[in-house]
Each structure stands twice: as C-alpha cells, then as structure tokens.
Amino acid sequence: MSRTGRSTNRTGRSTSRTGRSKRAAGTDITVHRPEDLSAAQRAAWHRAMDESPEYANPFLSPEFAAGIGRHRGGVQIAVLHEHGEPVGFLPYERNLLGIGRAVGLGLSDCQALVHRPGIIWDTEELLRACGLASFEFDHLVEEQKPFGRHVTGMFASPVIDLRPGDGDYAAWLRAAYPGQAKSTLKKERRLARDVGEVRFVFDERDPRMLRRLMEWKSAQYRRTGRMDRFARPWIVHLVHDLFRLQEEHFTGVLSVLYAGDRPVAAHFGPRSRTVLAAWFTAYDPAFHYYSPGLMMHLRTAEAAARHGVRVVDLGRGDKEYKDWLKTRELRVGEGFAVRPHPVAAVHRMWRRPVRGLRNTVLAHPALREPADRLLKTVGALRSAHRA
Incomplete structure (x- = not known):
C-alpha cells in the first residue's frame, strides 16, 4: 500500500479506502509517493523514456520527481497499469485543496505523462483518480493529445541536434x-x-x-x-x-x-x-x-x-543566443486541465490572467524591451540599496 491511502486490489485496479475503483479510459491507476515506487515501476518508467524520444528529457525522469519530492511536500506519482503492468507515469504536486501542478513547475522545462507507445487515457478520470480538481502545466510536450483541449497556448522550445x-x-x-x-x-x-x-x-x-x-x-x-x-x-x-x-x-x-x-x-x-x-x-x-x-x-x-x-534542450523562451544556437524547435503547451469542481474554477480565474499578461509581454518586442529595461532598473536600485 502506498502512503497516500490507495492500494491495488487483486485485479490490478487501484482502490481507495472506501473500496471505489479508480480508472481512466480502461486503465487502472495507483498513486504513490516517489520514494514508494518499486524497482520494477522505476524500470518501467525508464523503459517508457527510452521507447519514445519525446519522453527522453531528464526532467521527465523518476529521479527528478524524487528530487523535487525530497524538498517539497505534496509530490505524488500516478501510475497507469494495463493488464497489471505499469505503462504510464504522471508526476505532480498536490496541495490540500486538490490543486495540482506539474512537478517542479517553474523549474522544469519539460512536462508530460510519460507512457509506453499506444497508451491512452481520459484526462478527467485521471484527475479524479489523483484527487485533483485542476492540473497546471507550462512546458507540456506537444504529443500529449488527451490534454489538448486544456491547452491555452503553444510556445517554441528550441533545441540543438548534435x-x-x-x-x-x-x-x-x-x-x-x-x-x-x-x-x-x-x-x-x-x-x-x-x-x-x-x-x-x-x-x-x-x-x-x-x-x-x-x-x-x-x-x-x-x-x-x-x-x-x-x-x-x-x-x-x-x-x-x-x-x-x-x-x-x-x-x-x-x-x-x-x-x-x-x-x-x-x-x-x-x-x-x-x-x-x-x-x-x-x-x-x-x-x-x-x-x-x-x-x-x-x-x-x-x-x-x-x-x-543527441539533443540539447535550450528550454522555452525568446533569447537571442537561442536563435543562434538552435537547429529546430519543439512545441510545448501551457494550460490547466480541470474537472468540474468549484476549486478548479477559482484557481483558473486567479492564475490565467497572470499567465496571459506575462505571455503578451514576452510575445511583443515593443512591450518586452521596456519591461526588460524596467527590471534592470529595479535590479540596479536593489544593488545600490544593498551596497
């Protein structure tokens, strides 16, 4: 049994302490803390990274999720099973209100539900199994089609092919x-x-x-x-x-x-x-x-x-040096996956305008350059005050 209070029954289905089965599009789900993953589950996670180039990024590894989990509370891993075998892994952070976000949001430059080829899931059922009203992301790999209708914007993420x-x-x-x-x-x-x-x-x-x-x-x-x-x-x-x-x-x-x-x-x-x-x-x-x-x-x-x-991921963002160095661009998504829930509605109303304003500034040089100058002025004043 994982410490989250969900265990796996003999058929491989995840059950809560009330005995209800947790399923997403026919896929059984268990929820664990990073440190509770078995060696077999970690090996299956690594195998899923190896089988699909879009999931080979180190930010999608169990090691990164475990690292975040050692220093921040609320990190959990949803494990998707088919025929009793672990085939998909979603690391996320969850607060007491059921608000979730991609693990390491703000630090991670790549986010995804890492899975073996051909695995599908229903996003609303996935959120319910994880106990989430919403799930926020800002560097979701483009191939995550089940999250598609929840994406509010797509952005370039330059890479160097080596x-x-x-x-x-x-x-x-x-x-x-x-x-x-x-x-x-x-x-x-x-x-x-x-x-x-x-x-x-x-x-x-x-x-x-x-x-x-x-x-x-x-x-x-x-x-x-x-x-x-x-x-x-x-x-x-x-x-x-x-x-x-x-x-x-x-x-x-x-x-x-x-x-x-x-x-x-x-x-x-x-x-x-x-x-x-x-x-x-x-x-x-x-x-x-x-x-x-x-x-x-x-x-x-x-x-x-x-x-x-074989690939250096430079991360999302408009920087001159990235334009010099890149050989191509990936696309990453930003947004909020939600299910019908009052907490989800409030969270989205609070967070979406903030993200929208930032993206508007970053997307327009006429706004971005004055904003950069303002930040540098603030930085200079800060440094002078420290001196």
Missing part, C-alpha cells in the same frame, strides 16, 4: 556554426593571452564550482531584476542533490570553462541517456567582453555530443 565532430573543438565549431566560429575562436585566443590557457571540463565534480555558479547566477538575477531562485534554500539543496546523482537515466552535469586556474563560466543541468537540459548558465561578469556565456554553450554542446548526448 552529432560528434571528426576533429577537435575548433573543427567541430567551424562545421556546426560557421557564422560564429571565427569571432568565438578569436575571443578564446584573446582570453588565453590575457588570462591563461583556456580549458573546458564537461563533468566537473568539484562542489565549490557549483557554489560559484550559484553565486554568479544570483548576482545575475539581481542585476536584471528577476527573482533570485537561489535565494530559496530548497532550490539550493535540490541542485546539490541532483549534482550528486550519476545514474544511467539521470546525471547532474556541471560544466566549467577555465582561463588558467580561474573559472570564467559554468553551466549546470541534468542529462538523460540522450538529452541534456540547458538549465543554469552564468559567468564571471569581469569577463563579459569575451562573451563567456556563448563560449560556455558552444563548448558544452561539443562535449555533450562526444559523451553520447
């Missing part, structure tokens, strides 16, 4: 990005002359460099007026936890660019067997003249290809 180069980094860069190669290599040579030999470590295991990255990123958030994610202790602890994970389907990868012995830029993100998620990238602002952020992304992509990664 293949290993035949030579060194410079040869790979010239082949993959001929337009950026000359200027980038020139800046790297200048950095080497001015500071020290440029070297890159794809999988740096020194936790001091992870702390340095978070310090740089916090300073960047403050300069630009954004919310400082690393001011939240649970996110700091989560990143440290994921950094220590080195599993087949999930590894926390810290990459660092050095000039001599001095770290210049760093990136931390999770990877699965074939996908690396670009998550937190930052650099020492003393070296901004050399474009260290772009150097970091290019070095990471080249090294990731040599380590078996």
Whole structure:
C-alpha cells in the first residue's frame, strides 16, 4: 500500500479506502509517493523514456520527481497499469485543496505523462483518480493529445541536434556554426593571452564550482531584476542533490570553462541517456567582453555530443543566443486541465490572467524591451540599496 491511502486490489485496479475503483479510459491507476515506487515501476518508467524520444528529457525522469519530492511536500506519482503492468507515469504536486501542478513547475522545462507507445487515457478520470480538481502545466510536450483541449497556448522550445565532430573543438565549431566560429575562436585566443590557457571540463565534480555558479547566477538575477531562485534554500539543496546523482537515466552535469586556474563560466543541468537540459548558465561578469556565456554553450554542446548526448534542450523562451544556437524547435503547451469542481474554477480565474499578461509581454518586442529595461532598473536600485 502506498502512503497516500490507495492500494491495488487483486485485479490490478487501484482502490481507495472506501473500496471505489479508480480508472481512466480502461486503465487502472495507483498513486504513490516517489520514494514508494518499486524497482520494477522505476524500470518501467525508464523503459517508457527510452521507447519514445519525446519522453527522453531528464526532467521527465523518476529521479527528478524524487528530487523535487525530497524538498517539497505534496509530490505524488500516478501510475497507469494495463493488464497489471505499469505503462504510464504522471508526476505532480498536490496541495490540500486538490490543486495540482506539474512537478517542479517553474523549474522544469519539460512536462508530460510519460507512457509506453499506444497508451491512452481520459484526462478527467485521471484527475479524479489523483484527487485533483485542476492540473497546471507550462512546458507540456506537444504529443500529449488527451490534454489538448486544456491547452491555452503553444510556445517554441528550441533545441540543438548534435552529432560528434571528426576533429577537435575548433573543427567541430567551424562545421556546426560557421557564422560564429571565427569571432568565438578569436575571443578564446584573446582570453588565453590575457588570462591563461583556456580549458573546458564537461563533468566537473568539484562542489565549490557549483557554489560559484550559484553565486554568479544570483548576482545575475539581481542585476536584471528577476527573482533570485537561489535565494530559496530548497532550490539550493535540490541542485546539490541532483549534482550528486550519476545514474544511467539521470546525471547532474556541471560544466566549467577555465582561463588558467580561474573559472570564467559554468553551466549546470541534468542529462538523460540522450538529452541534456540547458538549465543554469552564468559567468564571471569581469569577463563579459569575451562573451563567456556563448563560449560556455558552444563548448558544452561539443562535449555533450562526444559523451553520447543527441539533443540539447535550450528550454522555452525568446533569447537571442537561442536563435543562434538552435537547429529546430519543439512545441510545448501551457494550460490547466480541470474537472468540474468549484476549486478548479477559482484557481483558473486567479492564475490565467497572470499567465496571459506575462505571455503578451514576452510575445511583443515593443512591450518586452521596456519591461526588460524596467527590471534592470529595479535590479540596479536593489544593488545600490544593498551596497
């Protein structure tokens, strides 16, 4: 029995303590905490990731859901069964009112019900089985058709398709990005002359460099007026936890660019067997003249290809560097899956205008640029006040 109070009967159907069967489109459902998943269930989850490229993202792994669950309450996993076999997995967070959201909402760049090919479900029955009045998402993979009528907007999520180069980094860069190669290599040579030999470590295991990255990123958030994610202790602890994970389907990868012995830029993100998620990238602002952020992304992509990664997911959002780097775009959905329930109606009325206003600003350069300037002004005032 899982600690949520739902157990599985002899026919494989999930039952609550009142004895009612929980089903979605003929699929039996059980609900568990992440730590209560069996080894067989985790293996089935990994198998579903391997069988469909759209579910290969590390944010869709049981390891990521378990990581969030260690630092936030209310994380649960709905497991779909057919003929007694686990065939689908929906990680989510649930509050006491039955309001649900994709696990890691605000941090995760990919969300989905991970399932084996051919599995279908009824969304309303799924929500009822999970005890949810609503389920909010903002990076739902496009292939999740049963959620389709609940999607309020679709957005581009750029990716880089990778293949290993035949030579060194410079040869790979010239082949993959001929337009950026000359200027980038020139800046790297200048950095080497001015500071020290440029070297890159794809999988740096020194936790001091992870702390340095978070310090740089916090300073960047403050300069630009954004919310400082690393001011939240649970996110700091989560990143440290994921950094220590080195599993087949999930590894926390810290990459660092050095000039001599001095770290210049760093990136931390999770990877699965074939996908690396670009998550937190930052650099020492003393070296901004050399474009260290772009150097970091290019070095990471080249090294990731040599380590078996086939796709770098840059995440949803309009950024100039993403337009330079991307080879194509995925589509991700935002919205609220709901079932008839007064709590769902109130939650949607509260959240939808906020999301709509943000998306309107982000979609129009005439609005986005003044908003960015305002945030930077706020950040500068904040920094001056701290000083």
